[in-house]
Structures are given as structure tokens and as C-alpha cells.
Amino acid sequence: MEDKLLSGVGRYVFQAEPFHCDCSYRLFLAHLGNQLLNAADFHSNERGYGVRVLSNLHKTWVLSRFTLEIYHLPEVYESFTIETWVNSVMRYFTSRNFSVSDARGKVCAYARSVWALIDTDTRQPVDILKVNDGQIMKYVEKDKCCPIEAGGRLKFSTQGKQQQSVVMHYSDVDMNGHVNSMKYVEHMLNLWPISWYSEHRVKRIEIAYVAESHEGDELKFYVEQETESISDVRIMKVGGEQEIEVVRGRISFA
Amino acid sequence: MEDKLLSGVGRYVFQAEPFHCDCSYRLFLAHLGNQLLNAADFHSNERGYGVRVLSNLHKTWVLSRFTLEIYHLPEVYESFTIETWVNSVMRYFTSRNFSVSDARGKVCAYARSVWALIDTDTRQPVDILKVNDGQIMKYVEKDKCCPIEAGGRLKFSTQGKQQQSVVMHYSDVDMNGHVNSMKYVEHMLNLWPISWYSEHRVKRIEIAYVAESHEGDELKFYVEQETESISDVRIMKVGGEQEIEVVRGRISFA
Numbered sequence: 001m002e003d004k005l006l007s008g009v010g011r012y013v014f015q016a017e018p019f020h021c022d023c024s025y026r027l028f029l030a031h032l033g034n035q036l037l038n039a040a041d042f043h044s045n046e047r048g049y050g051v052r053v054l055s056n057l058h059k060t061w062v063l064s065r066f067t068l069e070i071y072h073l074p075e076v077y078e079s080f081t082i083e084t085w086v087n088s089v090m091r092y093f094t095s096r097n098f099s100v101s102d103a104r105g106k107v108c109a110y111a112r113s114v115w116a117l118i119d120t121d122t123r124q125p126v127d128i129l130k131v132n133d134g135q136i137m138k139y140v141e142k143d144k145c146c147p148i149e150a151g152g153r154l155k156f157s158t159q160g161k162q163q164q165s166v167v168m169h170y171s172d173v174d175m176n177g178h179v180n181s182m183k184y185v186e187h188m189l190n191l192w193p194i195s196w197y198s199e200h201r202v203k204r205i206e207i208a209y210v211a212e213s214h215e216g217d218e219l220k221f222y223v224e225q226e227t228e229s230i231s232d233v234r235i236m237k238v239g240g241e242q243e244i245e246v247v248r249g250r251i252s253f254a
Numbered sequence: 255m256e257d258k259l260l261s262g263v264g265r266y267v268f269q270a271e272p273f274h275c276d277c278s279y280r281l282f283l284a285h286l287g288n289q290l291l292n293a294a295d296f297h298s299n300e301r302g303y304g305v306r307v308l309s310n311l312h313k314t315w316v317l318s319r320f321t322l323e324i325y326h327l328p329e330v331y332e333s334f335t336i337e338t339w340v341n342s343v344m345r346y347f348t349s350r351n352f353s354v355s356d357a358r359g360k361v362c363a364y365a366r367s368v369w370a371l372i373d374t375d376t377r378q379p380v381d382i383l384k385v386n387d388g389q390i391m392k393y394v395e396k397d398k399c400c401p402i403e404a405g406g407r408l409k410f411s412t413q414g415k416q417q418q419s420v421v422m423h424y425s426d427v428d429m430n431g432h433v434n435s436m437k438y439v440e441h442m443l444n445l446w447p448i449s450w451y452s453e454h455r456v457k458r459i460e461i462a463y464v465a466e467s468h469e470g471d472e473l474k475f476y477v478e479q480e481t482e483s484i485s486d487v488r489i490m491k492v493g494g495e496q497e498i499e500v501v502r503g504r505i506s507f508a
Contacts, residue, residue: 017292018305019436021429028425038271051272076429167442170451171282175275175330182273190423194469197424215448 008141009085010043016074023194026073027080029202030186033068036098036111037181039082049136058120059131063181064093065114066207072108073201079103085141092116092125094136097146105227110148151206155250156232160222163191168217178212184247188233191221200229203254213237213246229253262395263339264297270328277448279474279492280327281334283456284440287322290365291354291435293336302342303390310377312374315386318347319368320461321405326362333357339395346379351400352402364402387500395453408502410486417445422471432466442487445475454483456508467491467500483507 014035044050044061051060074080081101098111117126129135138227166187174180183225185207192200213219215237220243222234231253236243268289298304298315305314328334335355342349352365371380381508382390420441428434439461446454467473467489473495476488482507490497 017289018295019288019291019428019434022424023427023429023431025429030425034273035271037273041272170276170446170448171284171440171444173277173448174273175277175279177277180273186425190425192424194424194427 006047008139009083012039012042013079015079016076018076021076025076028201030182033185038083043084047139049132059117059126060120061115062118063072063209064116065151068111069148069204070109073194074102077245080132085144087141089136089140091127110146112150154208154250156224158224160224160234163223164221166219168215173215173232178214188249200253202251204252206250210245234238260301262393263337266293266296266336267333269333270330272330274328279330283309284436287436287439293338294350297338303394304384310378313371313380314374315369316372317463318370320404321366323402323458324363328356328362339398341395343382343390343394345381366404382417397454407464408504410478412478414478414488416474418475421474422469427469432468442503456505460504462502464499
């Protein structure tokens with residue numbers, strides 16, 4: 001199951017297939033996001049601490065924070081390479097970085113993510129170092145460069161204005177049984193019209209995952225404009241009499 | 255640009271990546287559908303009659319009918335191969351078939367599709383045989399087997415009951431500037447809850463694309479149950495005072 005010769009960095013090649021591209025002939029950002037998650041999944045399973053191993057131990061990884069900085073999105077038909085590595089492991093969190101390069105080797109994007117390990121029965125955090133003999137520590141890559149700022153606490157100054165409400169359905173939910181992390185991003189980006197994207201591109205997106213949501217949940221999207229090019233989006237789910245915060249996101253356009 | 259040695263059948267390998275799988279640990283049907291469209295795009299471009307060539311001539315392919323019969327969807331992590339070929343060309347329509355096989359070579363699914371060639375300025379049909387010196391005729395594969403029934407006219411006996419209404423946004427629209435063919439399928443399959451999919455699977459889906467829809471269009475989904483296991487879905491867009499039919503679909507569950 002484990003291979004001591006494996007490098008800490010995993011490399012996975014994908015392609016910007018035409019029907020995963022938007023009107024600007026570039027890969028949908030949320031699709032790139034899902035390929036980052038797929039790369040993380042492949043990387044961790046190959047190194048013996050992925051969900052395929054952990055599910056037998058009733059544990060799973062949960063994405064807690066995600067920051068993506070984009071220089072250019074892969075163009076239609078272009079292949080691109082995702083590199084991913086774990087750059088630090090704490091007791092309850094690991095930090096995993098990504099870089100995305102185009103076919104000429106030019107960097108398209110960098111991303112940072114923070115993951116918690118939870119017990120699938122209790123949904124409580126688990127000490128990462130005690131699971132599977134601390135297997136994850138064998139592959140930490142401290143020195144590889146990821147020159148983007150980590151996501152902060154995302155403090156919003158106001159509640160924002162409700163702009164949309166979307167009910168979660170079958171196709172929003174992935175294998176984990178809750179709404180897919182990148183589906184939130186997809187619904188968030190839907191708050192802007194195509195005409196906006198023909199003149200602006202997402203330069204940076206920061207997401208804090210606060211609570212899970214499920215099929216049937218109604219999600220309300222509250223938007224606050226920080227500056228002309230930075231918008232904060234708060235996703236709340238309607239639960240009984242009060243609304244519960246699910247996701248907080250900050251999008252910077254260029 | 256053309257290669258006389260190319261076979262009429264194109265073969266493309268994909269993978270059922272974990273974050274493109276549903277709660278049953280199998281590839282989302284709509285994602286498989288988009289990979290079929292991607293394979294069709296690769297195949298036609300490699301043979302000199304794809305949209306990359308045609309866009310210079312102000313022409314494009316439009317999907318008119320799509321029928322997919324599924325024996326089993328690819329399982330998470332499994333690679334699968336899509337074969338596609340054009341099996342007949344008429345003046346205004348071509349018929350393209352697909353087969354999908356899993357890593358062990360077992361057939362997962364077959365599909366049939368009908369495409370029209372249109373002029374992108376007038377949106378009117380174009381005589382396929384007159385475009386690009388009838389290049390497409392060089393690669394017709396009449397004899398390769400696709401043992402599923404072609405989609406019929408999809409006559410519905412009633413108007414059906416409205417079950418949902420969805421407004422089309424940025425992420426529903428692909429490079430063609432209108433709602434992606436498989437996004438209709440995704441929204442259609444959202445009419446059933448996850449609990450339904452844990453006991454039923456889609457055995458066959460037939461779609462007739464009647465009109466295009468765009469960002470901002472409100473689509474209403476009318477459902478009529480033909481039998482216990484067959485449902486008809488009519489998608490109408492709200493246009494002025496009357497509703498316009500956009501898509502007709504029939505889904506058979508097993």
C-alpha cells in the first residue's frame with residue numbers, strides 16, 4: 001500500500017475539454033476546482049492516507065478553507081498539470097498546496113487548502129498524527145513554493161444583501177453525501193451575468209467552509225461589495241426559524 | 255489538417271474522478287453525457303469537420319436528438335473508453351453513435367445522436383454535403399454495431415404537471431453561448447431525490463432538443479409519468495405571454 005519512493009509532490013495531467021469551458025473558451029473555474037480536489041484525492045490515496053484507506057477507519061477528510069489565485073485559466077483543448085503536496089500537518093488540520101501549469105509549463109494558478117480529519121460516526125475532529133501511524137508525516141513537503149497569501153479569517157463588515165436563493169438537489173451532492181465544495185463556488189459565480197465575465201476574470205477566490213449542507217436545503221446568497229472589484233458572499237441555509245451560515249467567500253475580480 | 259489513415263472510429267479514454275461521482279459512487283450521468291460530447295468534438299475536429307474548422311465558415315453543429323442506454327455507469331476511479339463514429343450522413347442531419355466500455359472492456363452504455371449543421375449568422379440549416387467538400391463522407395462507418403433503438407418522435411399524451419422552475423445562469427451556458435445540452439439533463443435528473451437514485455438507476459434517456467435557451471431564461475419542468483418506471487419531462491421557457499418548448503425528454507428507470 002505504501003511506497004517509500006513516492007515523492008511528496010503528486011502530478012496529474014488533465015485537459016480543458018470543450019464542454020467544460022465557458023463562453024470565454026476557458027475552463028470553468030468550478031471545474032478546475034473539482035480537478036484540484038480530484039488531484040488531492042489521488043495524491044492522498046497513493047500515499048496511504050486518502051479516503052479509500054480512511055473510510056475503513058470511519059474517518060474522512062473535510063475541506064475547511066480553500067484559496068485559489070488565478071493568472072489565466074486553461075484554454076479550451078489545452079492540457080494542464082496539477083501539482084499538489086501537503087506542506088504542513090498539525091494535530092487537527094493539514095495544509096495542502098497546489099500549482100496548475102499550462103502545456104507550455106507556465107503557471108496558471110496556485111491554490112492553498114486546509115483540511116480537517118473527522119470521525120464519520122461522530123463528525124468530530126480526529127488527531128491526524130494518531131491515524132494510520134502518522135503515515136501522512138512521511139510525505140510533507142515544506143519547501144516547495146506556493147507564493148500566494150493564505151486565506152485569512154474572512155471578516156465581513158455587514159450581513160450583505162440577499163441576491164439569490166437556490167435549493168440543493170441530487171446533482172449538487174457528491175460521494176460524501178453533502179453539497180460538493182465546488183458547487184458552492186459554481187452557485188456563487190452564478191451571481192454575476194455572462195456579460196460581467198466577458199470583461200472581468202476571477203483573480204482570487206477565498207472560501208471558508210463553515211457548515212455542511214445537504215439535499216433539500218435552501219441556500220440564500222448574501223452579497224456585500226467590499227470594493228469595486230472585491231465581493232463578499234455569505235451562504236446561509238434556512239434551518240427552522242433561523243438561518244445557519246454554511247460558507248463564506250471573497251471573490252476578487254480583475 | 256486531414257489524415258487519410260485515420261479510422262472512422264475515434265477512441266478516447268477518460269476517468270471517473272471521485273468529485274464527478276454521485277452518492278452511489280458512480281459517474282454522474284450528465285458528466286458522462288458531456289464526455290460523450292467532448293469525444294464527438296475531438297473526433298470531428300481530428301477528421302476535419304469539427305467546429306474548429308467550421309467556425310471559420312460561420313457554421314456549427316447543433317445537437318438535435320440524443321439517446322443513451324446505460325447498463326452500468328463507470329465506478330469511481332475506473333477509467334472508461336468512449337468510442338464514437340458517424341454512421342450516416344443526410345443532407346441536413348448526421349447520425350453519430352457512441353459506445354462506452356469500462357476498464358475490463360465490458361460495455362457500459364451505448365448512445366445515438368442526431369446533429370444538424372447550421373449557419374451561425376442565420377441559424378438556418380446548411381447542406382452538410384456541400385460544406386468543406388463533403389469531408390465528413392470520408393469517415394462514415396455504416397457497419398459498426400450500436401444495438402439500441404434510435405429515439406422516436408417522443409409524443410407525450412398530456413402537458414404534464416409543473417414540478418420545478420429554474421433560471422439559467424453563467425454556469426449553465428457553454429462555449430456555444432446557449433444552455434449546454436447536458437445541463438438540461440442535469441436539471442431534469444434533479445427532479446428526483448437522492449433516495450430515488452439509491453433504489454433506481456436510469457436505464458435509458460431520450461432527449462429531443464427543440465429550441466435553444468439562454469442565460470436569464472426561466473425554464474419550467476413539466477413531468478408526466480408514462481408508466482411506473484418511465485417519465486416524460488417537457489422543458490418550457492417563459493417567453494413573453496406564452497411558453498416555448500425547449501426540450502422534451504423521456505427517462506426510463508430500472
